[in-house]
Structures are given as C-alpha cells and as structure tokens.
Amino acid sequence: MTYQLYRNTTLGNTLQETLDELIQFQQISPNAALKVLLQFDRAINSALAGKVRSRISFKAAKLNTYRFCDNVWTFLMSDVEFKEVQDFVQVDKLKIVACDGRGPGPGGASGGGD
Amino acid sequence: MDQLLPSPGFSIPSIGTPLPHSGEEEMILLSAQQKQQQQSTQEQQQQSSQQQQPQGSQMGQQQQGSQMGQQQFSSGLTPHTLLQPHTPNLMSPAMGTGGSQVGVGSMFGSALGPSTPAGGPMTPMTPHSNDPGIVPQLQNIVSTVNLNCKLDLKKIALHARNAEYNPKRFAAVIMRIREPRTTALIFSSGKMVCTGAKSEDDSRLAARKYARIVQKLGFPAKFMEFKIQNMVGSCDVKFPIRLEGLVLTHSQFSSYEPELFPGLIYRMVKPRIVLLIFVSGKVVLTGAKVRNQIYEAFDNIYPILKSFKKQ
Numbered sequence: 001m002t003y004q005l006y007r008n009t010t011l012g013n014t015l016q017e018t019l020d021e022l023i024q025f026q027q028i029s030p031n032a033a034l035k036v037l038l039q040f041d042r043a044i045n046s047a048l049a050g051k052v053r054s055r056i057s058f059k060a061a062k063l064n065t066y067r068f069c070d071n072v073w074t075f076l077m078s079d080v081e082f083k084e085v086q087d088f089v090q091v092d093k094l095k096i097v098a099c100d101g102r103g104p105g106p107g108g109a110s111g112g113g114d
Numbered sequence: 115m116d117q118l119l120p121s122p123g124f125s126i127p128s129i130g131t132p133l134p135h136s137g138e139e140e141m142i143l144l145s146a147q148q149k150q151q152q153q154s155t156q157e158q159q160q161q162s163s164q165q166q167q168p169q170g171s172q173m174g175q176q177q178q179g180s181q182m183g184q185q186q187f188s189s190g191l192t193p194h195t196l197l198q199p200h201t202p203n204l205m206s207p208a209m210g211t212g213g214s215q216v217g218v219g220s221m222f223g224s225a226l227g228p229s230t231p232a233g234g235p236m237t238p239m240t241p242h243s244n245d246p247g248i249v250p251q252l253q254n255i256v257s258t259v260n261l262n263c264k265l266d267l268k269k270i271a272l273h274a275r276n277a278e279y280n281p282k283r284f285a286a287v288i289m290r291i292r293e294p295r296t297t298a299l300i301f302s303s304g305k306m307v308c309t310g311a312k313s314e315d316d317s318r319l320a321a322r323k324y325a326r327i328v329q330k331l332g333f334p335a336k337f338m339e340f341k342i343q344n345m346v347g348s349c350d351v352k353f354p355i356r357l358e359g360l361v362l363t364h365s366q367f368s369s370y371e372p373e374l375f376p377g378l379i380y381r382m383v384k385p386r387i388v389l390l391i392f393v394s395g396k397v398v399l400t401g402a403k404v405r406n407q408i409y410e411a412f413d414n415i416y417p418i419l420k421s422f423k424k425q
Contacts, residue, residue: 068278069271 250347387411
C-alpha cells in the first residue's frame with residue numbers, strides 16, 4: 001500500500017494541476033489522470049525509500065503539539081534549524097506528518113514550513 | 115476548582131484526619147516538633163525508670179507500634195503499663211506489636227504515639243533523637259476519575275492536542291498537559307488515570323483540565339469519584355546506611371537482594387508503606403493514599419536508620 005502522502009508536495013501539486021489542465025482541455029480522461037497519480041505515488045515512494053542517500057538533521061526550540069492516530073505522527077514545532085554540513089535553514093513554524101516506514105508498503109514523511 | 119481547606123496536612127492526632135492541602139511544609143515541621151515534645155514527656159519517665167534493654171528484634175516491632183492510634187494504644191495497653199520499670203519484654207507475637215515497642219520506643223526516642231496523660235513532665239535523662247526536620251518531598255501522585263460517559267477515543271486523538279492513540283498497543287488515549295505537568299490515560303469507558311503531579315491539588319487540577327478538554331470536544335464529561343490512588347515521596351537522611359544490618363534485624367519487613375536491586379525494600383506495616391532504602395541514605399516512600407502516611411512512615415523509619423548509620 002503506497003501512501004498518497006506525497007501528492008501534497010510541490011512536485012505532487014504541480015502534477016495534479018497539470019493533470020487538471022489537461023482534463024480541462026480534454027486531452028486526457030479523468031481515469032487516465034487518476035492512473036498517473038497512482039503511478040506517481042508508487043514512483044515517489046520507491047525513489048525516496050531507495051534512491052535518496054543524503055541526510056539532514058534538525059533541531060527545534062519547542063514542540064508545540066504532537067499527535068499519534070491511525071499510525072500517523074503529526075508534529076508542530078517552532079523555531080526549527082535544519083543543518084547539513086554547509087547548509088543552514090531556519091524556519092519559524094514546521095509541521096511534520098509522518099507515516100510508518102515499516103508498514104506493509106513503503107512509508108514516508110513529509111514536512112511543510114513557512 | 116476546589117477550595118483549599120485550611121487544615122494542616124500533618125496528622126496532629128488530636129485534630130483528626132487531615133484534609134488535602136498544599137504548600138504547608140512549615141506548618142508540618144512545626145507540628146512535627148510539637149509532637150516530638152509531647153513524646154519527650156513520655157520518654158523521660160520511661161528512661162529514668164528503665165535499664166538498658168536488648169535491642170535485637172525490638173527494633174523490628176518498635177516501628178510498628180509507634181503509630182498508636184489517636185489517643186490510646188492500639189494494642190489496648192493502658193498508660194499504666196508505661197510506668198512500670200521492667201515491663202516484661204513482650205516479645206511474643208501474642209502481645210502484638212504494641213507491647214514490646216512501648217518499652218523500646220522511648221529508648222530510641224522514636225515517634226511514639228500521641229501524648230498520653232500518663233506521667234507528668236520530667237527532666238530528660240538522656241537526649242532523645244530529635245526529628246531533624248527532614249520532610250519527604252512528594253514526587254508523584256496517581257489518581258483516577260470517572261468522566262461518566264462513553265468516549266470516542268479516535269475522535270479525541272484526532273482533535274485534541276498532545277494525544278497518542280495506538281489501539282494495537284494500548285486501548286487508551288495518552289494525553290499530556292504542560293501545567294501541571296502530567297499525563298493522563300483516557301479510556302473509552304470514560305474512566306481516566308492522571309499521573310505525574312507533585313501535589314494532591316495539582317493532581318485534581320490536572321484531572322479537571324483533562325475533563326474540560328474532553329468536554330470541549332463535545333462529550334458530556336462529568337467529574338465523578340476523583341480519588342488519589344498512590345503517592346510517592348523521597349528524601350535524604352544525609353548519612354550512609356548499613357543495609358545488611360537492617361535486613362538482619364528487621365527481616366520480617368525487609369528484603370535486600372543487592373544482585374537484584376541495590377535498594378532495600380522495607381514493607382512497613384503501619385502505615386502500610388513500602389520504602390526503598392539505599393546505601394547512600396536516600397529513601398523512597400510509596401504506597402500512600404494520603405500525605406501523612408508518607409510523613410508517618412518516614413518518622414518511623416528515621417530512628418531505625420540512624421541506628422544503622424555507617425560509621
């Protein structure tokens with residue numbers, strides 16, 4: 001079972017908008033668009049699980065809230081610093097939604113900041 | 115929230131069962147000193163009339179008998195027996211715990227029962243061990259409350275903040291609040307366990323906060339049968355203790371297995387408190403339903419620990 005978690009990412013949203021446009025111009029059927037999205041889910045899950053090697057760590061000043069329901073963790077943090085060797089990204093608010101990676105299918109986590 | 119009742123937490127026997135309170139440590143210390151002075155009047159008359167008695171297993175019984183109930187000795191001894199110089203060493207179990215400790219209690223100046231009218235004030239012949247004013251600090255309080263309505267745990271976990279719900283592992287929502295810093299286990303039956311508070315009032319306040327959160331989510335939550343189930347306290351006697359000696363003399367109450375656990379587990383009978391006693395002199399007291407049981411237990415154990423001080 002692949003998570004549809006990654007549809008709400010920059011890449012996933014762009015894809016969805018493109019597909020919607022194509023449907024509007026009646027160049028593809030909605031069914032085809034759905035199949036594209038399902039394929040996207042599979043592709044992105046396997047890519048992130050297998051092909052990505054780089055690591056990044058982060059540290060937050062405060063964990064505002066946490067939630068665990070349906071095997072999904074949701075964290076809301078403030079004042080977060082993402083550190084790689086050279087990079088340094090600071091973020092005021094961060095939301096992390098994490099699905100179980102060890103489930104029957106591949107899992108993953110996606111985060112959003114502003 | 116509940117009104118704080120202005121009664122001392124420490125049990126001055128003549129006043130009666132204490133009611134929950136908070137932050138009255140100074141009052142407690144003062145009353146501890148008063149109680150000590152009351153006892154000294156008993157001890158003085160005994161010490162002047164008694165000789166050295168074998169210490170042995172008396173010490174084991176002493177702590178039991180030292181809580182003698184309100185105004186009379188629990189085993190039914192009359193004050194009259196206190197006055198007899200050589201009360202037969204009532205070691206036999208038939209006498210109960212009251213007998214032997216009566217003679218012995220004064221020797222160690224332990225926290226005896228409340229003042230009895232027996233004897234008048236006499237000048238102390240030997241200084242008795244004074245309660246040094248160490249007061250055990252409460253570390254954890256576990257309480258339960260019934261919200262009196264069935265709950266949809268998934269809804270609570272989805273809408274409340276700081277909640278965990280993993281029905282495969284545990285059939286309750288684990289929720290935490292920051293003030294007072296506590297954790298609650300909320301079950302679908304409507305019953306709730308609140309842990310982590312440092313005082314009785316904090317525990318009640320925290321339980322009310324959790325009930326309010328559940329109420330705000332749309333459930334008709336009530337606050338029924340709030341009860342404190344367990345209280346844990348800890349303190350430091352500030353001297354090292356010979357645990358081996360303690361387990362030898364108080365074998366009926368102690369269990370000490372250093373290969374298993376480095377602390378001696380002392381199961382006091384009255385009050386029914388379990389104490390973990392460590393070589394360093396740190397003591398953990400648990401199993402109390404009310405604050406005074408912790409204080410009482412510590413007052414009972416302190417003279418025993420002093421006699422096992424590592425020199």
